[in-house]
Amino acid sequence: MKKRTDHINDDLLVKYLLGITTAGEKEDVEAWMAEDAENQRYYDHFRLIWDESKKFAAVSTVREEEAWMRFQQRVGTNENTARIIKPDMSTWRRDLRIAATLIVLFGAGCFWYLSQLRTPQTRVFADAEVKLDTLPDGSFVTLNKRSSITYPASFGKVRRVKLEGEAFFNVAQDAGKPFVIKVNDVTVQVLGTSFNIKSTHGKTEVIVETGAVEVTKNNNSVQLKQHEKATVSAEEAAPVKQENTDELYNYYRTESFVCNNTPLWKLVNILNEAYGVNIVIANTGKRDLPINVTFHNSSLDSTLKVIGLTYDITIEQKGTQITLK
Structure with missing residues (x-):
């Protein structure tokens, strides 16, 4: 099949959704969708945004006649193009308002979103083991277990990645290309630094090791430097x-x-996460007991044994539960 992707642009897709394409344009769009699954996927997302824009149409202040004229000028006509016939006034006003809203939404960022669908995306997932990955710009990422990162095959003016779970970033410096990480509804932006991001149970934590980052949610931002952290919960x-x-x-x-006056409860939380176990502190009087020791390449059994002997704690295990008394 002859490739037709050079004929397809977003204006033509809007015309297709409005039902105002010529017979040739309609054939081009449908052939383009049929020739490649990625094209169909792009159209499906485009149509999804179209459908979502109906929610805004009812409150739109767009002047339909002026918008219609601007749209006709934008898509243009030529001698081989049939005259565009407007539908009946009720459906035309509704659909034009949707089209105008869609274009406004694109101006606010949907063009970028849809363009990402046309850019090959790489997703790296760390399942049962920690995984190292090198990004297209030379940045290094260490993914914790059950975490993933998604990024384009090549970065543009902004180096954008999406994180799920936890990862440590060592970002290559490039002052002209900001590095932006999206995790849940939080955005972390940096030019070159090393830091850790963790997202679990609706809470996001960013810890800076070197350099500086900016953490943003709902247009509210904080600047972090070395030895500082920011936490963001779903409710905040x-x-x-x-x-x-x-x-x-x-x-x-x-x-x-590495424990440096670390309360016992915090170490227990990390051990539960690292080993996938269920350790419970039965003696509430010892929850805040400060721990000062470093366990390197230790098994869970040896770690618990050291804790028990050093801090006078009894370790009991029944099934999958481990109790500290």
Whole structure:
């Protein structure tokens, strides 16, 4: 089949959705969708945004007649193009309002979103093991278990990646190309630095090791530098900035549990996460017991044994539950 992708643009797709294409244009669009699954996927997302824009159409202040004239000028006509016939006034006004809303939405960022569908995306997933990955710009990423990162085959003016789970980033410096990470509804932007991002149970945590980053949610931003962190929960409208003295976040990258006056409950939470177990502190009086020790390449059994002997804690295991008394 002859490729027709050079004939297809977003204006033509809008005409197709409005039902105002010529017979040749309609044939071009349908042949383009049939020739490649990616083309069909792009159209499906385009139509999804079209359908979503109906929600805004009812409150649109667009002047239909002027918008119609601008749209006709935008798509243009030539001697081989049939005259465009407007549908009946009720459906035309509704659909034109939707088309105008769609174009406004594109101006706000949907063109970028749809363009990503045309750019090959790479997704790296760390299942049962920590995984290292090198991004197209030379940045290094360490993915914790059950985490993933998605990014384009090549970066544009902005280096955009999407994270699910937890990862440590060592970003290659490029002052002309900001590095932007999207995780849940939080955005982290940086020019060149190293930092850790963790997203779990609706909470996002960013810890800066070197350099500086900006963490944003709902247009509320905080600037972080070395030894600072920001936490954002689903209920909070803005990131909360704090000092960070904890090194436990690095355990999956360094294979060490570094405790520096770390409360027992925090170490237990990390051990549960790292080993996939269920450790419970039965003696509430010892929850905040400060732990000062480093476990390097230790098994869970040896780690618990050291905790028990050093801090006078009894370890009991029944089935999958481990109890500290």
